[in-house]
Amino acid sequence: MKLQTTDLARILGVDVPPVEGPLVAVTNASQDVVPGGVFVAVKGFTSDGAxxxxxxxxxxxxxxxxxxxxxxxxxAVVPNARIALAQLAVAFAGDPSRDLTVYGVTGTNGKTTSSYVLHAILATAYGAEHTGLLTTAEIVVGTQREPAIRTTGEAPTVQGNLARMRDAGVTHxxxxxxxxxxxxxxxxxxxxAAALFTNLTRDHLDLHGSMEDYYLAKRTLFERTTGPKLANGDDEWxxxxxxxxxxxxxFGAREGSAYRIEHVRREGTGTVFDLTRPTGETLxxxxxxxxxxxxxxxxxxAAITLEMGMPPATLIDAVAEMPQVPGRFERIPAAVDRGxxxxxxxxxxxxxxxxxxxxAREVVTxxxxLICVYGAAGARDAAKRPLMGRVASELADVNIITTDDAYHEDPAAIADEVMAGADPADTTIVLDRRDAIATALGLAxxxxxxxxxxxGHERVQHxxxxxxxFxxxxxVTELLTG
Structure with a gap:
C-alpha cells in the first residue's frame, strides 16, 4: 500500500519532512530497503539502527x-521507534488483521503445540486453504508451509505475513x-479476536529482568483481545x-475451572480425557x-474454539485427527526397526x-x-543451567550434555555450568552435538x-x-539410516 507523507504524519503524530513521490514500504533492516521505502532506525540490544x-x-x-x-x-523524529515501526507496518500492509480472525497464543511452555493444535482444529472446521499459522516452527499460509525465523518476527514481517494470508483467502x-x-x-x-495463555515459568529473564515483568508482558495480549480469553487455571500466573x-x-484439572479436565487416561499411543464445559456438557x-x-x-x-462457537462434533473429530507437532515430542520413525x-x-x-x-519415562519398555542428550543456550538466563543438569540426572538413566545455541559464549563453559547441577555418575559431556547424538544412539x-x-524444530545452530x-x-535419521 502506498502512503504519502501526510499519511505518515497522521499515523505517527509528528512532523514528517516532504519527500519525492509516494512511500511504498517500511523496514528496520537496511538490507531490506526498497526504492521509495521508509527506514526505521531502531535502537537494538547491541547497536543503534541510526x-x-x-x-x-x-x-x-x-x-x-x-x-x-x-x-x-x-x-521524522518519534518518541519510540519500535512503536512507530509497528504503526507503519500495519498501515503499509493495509491493516490485514482487521479482515482476519486472529487467535493469539502466549505462555512459556506449550504455546507452539497449542498453536498447532488450534490450527489443526480450525483447518478441519474451515478448510486448510482458509487457515494460517505463524509459529516458532513454521509459517503456514493456507496449504503452503515454510520455516519460520523466530517466534514472533519484527512488525513488518508479522503484518506482511498477515497480509499474504488475507490476500490468499485465509480467514482464520x-x-x-x-x-x-x-x-x-x-x-x-x-x-x-481470541487469546490463550498456557503457563509461565522461568525463561527470558535476560530480557524482562523479573518474573513480574515477564508476566506483565504476557498480560498485554489479554488486554488487547476483544473476544474470548482462556488461561490455564492450573498455573498460578x-x-x-x-x-x-x-x-x-x-481451563484445567483444578476444581472451579470453567473448562474442567477429568478422567485422563492413556490409550495406545495417545491420550483420552473428558472436558466439561461451563454449560455442564462433557466432551x-x-x-x-x-x-x-x-x-x-x-x-x-479446544476451549477457545468452543467459546468462538465451534460445534462440539467438529472439535472432537479435529482433535482425533491432528498431526504430529514438529520438534515437540517428535518421534523419529527410523528408530522403530531398532527396537x-x-x-x-x-x-x-x-x-x-x-x-x-x-x-518419555512412560514410553520406556x-x-x-531413558537416555537424554541436552544442553543450555548461551546469551540467555544462566541460572537455569545447573537446574537443567539436576532435572536430567533425576529423571534419566544416562545423560549427555552437549552444545545448544552457544552464540558468543564458550560451549565448554556452558556445559560446565550445566554439569554443576548434574550427577557425574550418570552424565558425560560431548560438546559436538552430532557426536553427542551419535553416542546416545550407539548406547541405545x-x-x-x-x-x-x-x-526441536530449529534448523540452524548458533x-x-x-x-x-543443524x-x-x-x-538422528541420518545416523540411524546411514
Missing part, C-alpha cells in the same frame, strides 16, 4: 524514522505471540490473569499425543525438560533406559528411549564461530 541510515538512503529509502535527528538526512489465523513480540511492540496494532482481566475463563477428546502437558495444550485450544524410540523435543528449560522426560538398545532436547545448518530430527 548508523545504518546512510546506507538505507543510498539503497533508495526516502525517509528515516528515528528517536532523534540523523545528521542532515530527512528524518493462529499467531504464536511471544513475550519478545509483545514487549518489543512487534505485534502492536494486530487485532486479536494463569489464575492471576483470570482475576485481573475481565472475561477471562480458566470426550481422543488425541494422538502423550503427556499431561499436552492434555492442557489440547484443552486450552527403541528416539524423541526430539524443544525443551530448553528445566521445567520443559522435566515435562518431556516424565512423558521392557526394563529399558531395545526398550530404551532416547530424548534429544533443546532445539555458535561462536558462526551459524551452521536439524536434530534430520541428524
Amino acid at each position: 548508523k545504518y541510515a546512510p546506507a538505507a538512503i543510498e539503497a533508495g529509502a526516502q525517509l528515516i524514522v528515528a528517536e532523534e535527528p540523523v545528521g542532515d538526512l530527512p528524518t 489465523v493462529v499467531l504464536e505471540t511471544s513475550s519478545h513480540g509483545l514487549h518489543l511492540h512487534r505485534v502492536l496494532g494486530t487485532h486479536y 494463569g489464575r492471576r490473569l483470570a482475576d485481573e482481566i475481565d472475561g477471562t475463563l480458566t 470426550t477428546l481422543r488425541m494422538p499425543l502423550l503427556g499431561d502437558y499436552n492434555v492442557h495444550n489440547v484443552a486450552g485450544a 527403541f524410540e528416539v524423541v526430539v523435543d524443544y525443551a530448553h528449560t528445566d521445567i520443559g525438560l522435566r515435562a518431556v522426560l516424565e512423558v 521392557d526394563g529399558g533406559r 538398545r531395545p526398550g530404551d528411549v532416547v530424548v534429544v532436547a533443546g532445539k 555458535l561462536p564461530t558462526g551459524d551452521v545448518d 536439524h536434530d530430527a534430520t541428524v
Whole structure:
C-alpha cells in the first residue's frame, strides 16, 4: 500500500519532512530497503539502527524514522521507534488483521503445540486453504508451509505475513505471540479476536529482568483481545490473569475451572480425557499425543474454539485427527526397526525438560533406559543451567550434555555450568552435538528411549564461530539410516 507523507504524519503524530513521490514500504533492516521505502532506525540490544541510515538512503529509502535527528538526512523524529515501526507496518500492509480472525497464543511452555493444535482444529472446521499459522516452527499460509525465523518476527514481517494470508483467502489465523513480540511492540496494532495463555515459568529473564515483568508482558495480549480469553487455571500466573482481566475463563484439572479436565487416561499411543464445559456438557477428546502437558495444550485450544462457537462434533473429530507437532515430542520413525524410540523435543528449560522426560519415562519398555542428550543456550538466563543438569540426572538413566545455541559464549563453559547441577555418575559431556547424538544412539538398545532436547524444530545452530545448518530430527535419521 502506498502512503504519502501526510499519511505518515497522521499515523505517527509528528512532523514528517516532504519527500519525492509516494512511500511504498517500511523496514528496520537496511538490507531490506526498497526504492521509495521508509527506514526505521531502531535502537537494538547491541547497536543503534541510526548508523545504518546512510546506507538505507543510498539503497533508495526516502525517509528515516528515528528517536532523534540523523545528521542532515530527512528524518521524522518519534518518541519510540519500535512503536512507530509497528504503526507503519500495519498501515503499509493495509491493516490485514482487521479482515482476519486472529487467535493469539502466549505462555512459556506449550504455546507452539497449542498453536498447532488450534490450527489443526480450525483447518478441519474451515478448510486448510482458509487457515494460517505463524509459529516458532513454521509459517503456514493456507496449504503452503515454510520455516519460520523466530517466534514472533519484527512488525513488518508479522503484518506482511498477515497480509499474504488475507490476500490468499485465509480467514482464520493462529499467531504464536511471544513475550519478545509483545514487549518489543512487534505485534502492536494486530487485532486479536481470541487469546490463550498456557503457563509461565522461568525463561527470558535476560530480557524482562523479573518474573513480574515477564508476566506483565504476557498480560498485554489479554488486554488487547476483544473476544474470548482462556488461561490455564492450573498455573498460578494463569489464575492471576483470570482475576485481573475481565472475561477471562480458566481451563484445567483444578476444581472451579470453567473448562474442567477429568478422567485422563492413556490409550495406545495417545491420550483420552473428558472436558466439561461451563454449560455442564462433557466432551470426550481422543488425541494422538502423550503427556499431561499436552492434555492442557489440547484443552486450552479446544476451549477457545468452543467459546468462538465451534460445534462440539467438529472439535472432537479435529482433535482425533491432528498431526504430529514438529520438534515437540517428535518421534523419529527410523528408530522403530531398532527396537527403541528416539524423541526430539524443544525443551530448553528445566521445567520443559522435566515435562518431556516424565512423558518419555512412560514410553520406556521392557526394563529399558531413558537416555537424554541436552544442553543450555548461551546469551540467555544462566541460572537455569545447573537446574537443567539436576532435572536430567533425576529423571534419566544416562545423560549427555552437549552444545545448544552457544552464540558468543564458550560451549565448554556452558556445559560446565550445566554439569554443576548434574550427577557425574550418570552424565558425560560431548560438546559436538552430532557426536553427542551419535553416542546416545550407539548406547541405545531395545526398550530404551532416547530424548534429544533443546532445539526441536530449529534448523540452524548458533555458535561462536558462526551459524551452521543443524536439524536434530534430520541428524538422528541420518545416523540411524546411514
